[in-house]
Amino acid sequence: MATLTLTVNGKPVSAQAEANTLLVEFLRETLGLTGTHVGCDTSQCGACVVHLDGLAVKSCTMLALQAEGTEVTTIEGLAPPGSLHPMQVAFHQNHGLQCGFCTPGMVMASVALVTDNPNPSEPEVRQGLAGNLCRCTGYQNIVKSVIAGARAMER
Amino acid sequence: MQDFSYQRPAALTAAIEAFEQAEDGRFLAGGQTLLPVMKHRLATPSDLIDLAGISDLEGISIAGSALSIGAMTTHARVASAAEVHDAIPALAKLAGCIGDPHVRNRGTLGGSIANNDPAADYPAAVAGLNATVYTDRRRIAGDDFFTGFFETALEEGELITRVEFPVAAAACYQKFDDPASGYAVVGVFVSRGSQGVRVAVTGATPCVFRMRDLEAALNRKFTPETVSGFCVPEEECNDDLHATAAYRSHLVGVMATRAVAAITDGEM
Numbered sequence: 001m002a003t004l005t006l007t008v009n010g011k012p013v014s015a016q017a018e019a020n021t022l023l024v025e026f027l028r029e030t031l032g033l034t035g036t037h038v039g040c041d042t043s044q045c046g047a048c049v050v051h052l053d054g055l056a057v058k059s060c061t062m063l064a065l066q067a068e069g070t071e072v073t074t075i076e077g078l079a080p081p082g083s084l085h086p087m088q089v090a091f092h093q094n095h096g097l098q099c100g101f102c103t104p105g106m107v108m109a110s111v112a113l114v115t116d117n118p119n120p121s122e123p124e125v126r127q128g129l130a131g132n133l134c135r136c137t138g139y140q141n142i143v144k145s146v147i148a149g150a151r152a153m154e155r
Numbered sequence: 156m157q158d159f160s161y162q163r164p165a166a167l168t169a170a171i172e173a174f175e176q177a178e179d180g181r182f183l184a185g186g187q188t189l190l191p192v193m194k195h196r197l198a199t200p201s202d203l204i205d206l207a208g209i210s211d212l213e214g215i216s217i218a219g220s221a222l223s224i225g226a227m228t229t230h231a232r233v234a235s236a237a238e239v240h241d242a243i244p245a246l247a248k249l250a251g252c253i254g255d256p257h258v259r260n261r262g263t264l265g266g267s268i269a270n271n272d273p274a275a276d277y278p279a280a281v282a283g284l285n286a287t288v289y290t291d292r293r294r295i296a297g298d299d300f301f302t303g304f305f306e307t308a309l310e311e312g313e314l315i316t317r318v319e320f321p322v323a324a325a326a327c328y329q330k331f332d333d334p335a336s337g338y339a340v341v342g343v344f345v346s347r348g349s350q351g352v353r354v355a356v357t358g359a360t361p362c363v364f365r366m367r368d369l370e371a372a373l374n375r376k377f378t379p380e381t382v383s384g385f386c387v388p389e390e391e392c393n394d395d396l397h398a399t400a401a402y403r404s405h406l407v408g409v410m411a412t413r414a415v416a417a418i419t420d421g422e423m
Contacts (some may be wrong), residue, residue: 002161019161019203021309022190043191044335046257055260056230062261065161066183078300111259130337131255 006067009077024048026064029075035075035104039133046132049105049112052058056112058103058131075104078111087111087145090134096145098136099127104141106132114150122147156193163205163344163418166385167212167314170204171291172195172310176326182314183267187356211238212265212316215239220322221287226265234259243284245326249276252330254337265315267279268300271307271362274338278363279328279405283344283355286320304361323348327417329410331358333397340398345420359392359403360406369411379416383407 004017008031015030027033027050038060039047043061050059051073078085087107090096097103106129113120113128118126125146126139134142164170174180179199183189192198201232206212212227215236222242224233233239234251253267253276267277268288278301281288286297291314302307308313323346330342339358346353352373354366369385387407392400 019159020238028256033284041194043258046255052260057260058257061159061187061258063186063190063203064206065163066186068163108303113256128256133255143341 002065004064004068006069007071008046009073011057018118019063019065022060023050023062023064023067026067027059027072029062032077033041033074033108037101037104039101039105045102046100046109046129047105049108049132051108051112054112054115057106071110075108077108083113084154087114088148091142092120092150094141094145094148096138096142098134098138100135102132103138105136106117110146111153112148114153118150118154120147120150140148156190157196157201159200161203161205163208165208166241167291167316168204168306170209171312171314173202173204174314180312180394182206182269184269185229185261185263186266187254187262188270188272196256199325206265206314217242218319221319222322222376223317223319224250224264228261229260229264230254230267231256233264235251236256242322243320243326245283245328246280246320247347248281249328249330249344252276252332252337255379264318267406268318269307269309271301271303271305271317272280272303272338273304273361273363274333274358276328276330276338276339277340277358279357280320280341280343282363282365283328283346283353284320284323284326285346285353287351288315289317289319290315295392301363306362321348321350323404324337327414329414329417330381331406331410338397341403341406343407343414345373345414345418347373352377354409354414356387357409359387359407361397366407366411373415377415379412379420382412382415 001016005014037047039045044084180202183203183205212225214225230250230253239247281297288295305344326346328344330341341358344355356362389400389404392403394400
């Protein structure tokens with residue numbers, strides 16, 4: 001066991017973690033932040049995407065201890081409690097989800113994508129979400145949501 | 156994942172010392188291959204030595220007529236760095252088509268070439284640009300670095316520190332990627348510089364290689380049509396669930412033709 005100190009959703013966190021604990025396990029099981037999902041556990045599906053120092057990463061393909069000293073943002077930290085981030089609103093309004101399992105990763109990946117490229121074209125959105133899979137194949141509305149979310153984030 | 160001990164030294168010497176003291180140590184770079192491999196228990200190191208704390212291993216600079224990239228520099232950084240776009244745009248493009256954006260935010264140049272996956276992209280650039288690999292103890296010519304299926308010239312515990320890519324007059328990487336993984340089914344890197352033409356092929360066979368006969372022909376006549384007389388025999392190509400050997404053999408010609416055409420058209 002080692003003590004892991006980092007910032008999660010703006011709050012300082014210090015907790016014990018085993019060397020072989022994945023970041024996603026630490027977030028879900030130690031901190032109870034179950035918004036971040038484990039889909040494939042093989043770094044293919046992107047359901048576990050969180051922001052690490054502002055960059056989208058797959059939290060199932062990182063050890064918790066690798067996040068020492070970093071700032072992690074999960075889906076729970078995108079907007080203040082009780083409110084929604086403009087990208088979450090866009091997914092809601094455009095029916096950008098069917099079963100919803102991939103949605104936290106999709107939203108986190110989309111926010112990172114739009115932060116880099118504030119006005120993405122449809123092909124750029126599809127390319128930018130190459131690391132996120134939707135088993136419901138609901139991609140049309142996901143892409144629509146991201147483009148609407150990008151416009152809302154500009155405001 | 157099995158249990159192991161983890162440490163993140165802040166200096167190269169400390170990392171090497173930690174490796175020497177470990178029973179079965181492994182260096183951890185971006186972890187985008189090593190961690191999935193450990194989850195499958197295909198690797199079970201006793202100690203992981205994370206290189207992320209060694210700032211000397213990260214960064215991009217121009218050294219004379221070469222571009223020097225630190226081993227721990229991520230694919231995302233190489234893809235977006237102005238120095239890379241200015242010096243070798245084909246290398247920026249290659250880095251930007253590895254895996255997916257999240258993988259590119261963690262995966263590193265050093266990790267990729269040390270692993271030498273037969274379908275990885277960076278080995279094509281190292282061989283195709285005549286790069287030099289610098290380690291904690293020596294320099295290794297790009298032509299001598301990749302020695303076989305997941306095999307490199309690295310010795311036990313030898314650590315890549317940076318890679319120097321000579322700036323070529325023109326270069327292009329053409330890749331036919333697997334739609335699910337982003338790995339190269341076949342990728343061809345063509346460069347044309349003062350030392351002549353280089354053609355490096357990844358994905359097609361168990362290890363990246365140069366098509367020297369095609370290079371000689373392109374040195375005489377650099378046109379897309381020149382490629383048509385050359386191929387990689389089907390018997391030498393990988394055959395798996397992603398593509399048959401015949402398909403890969405065919406793709407080498409298609410990707411090489413596209414790369415040469417892009418260079419002659421000036422669309423690098």
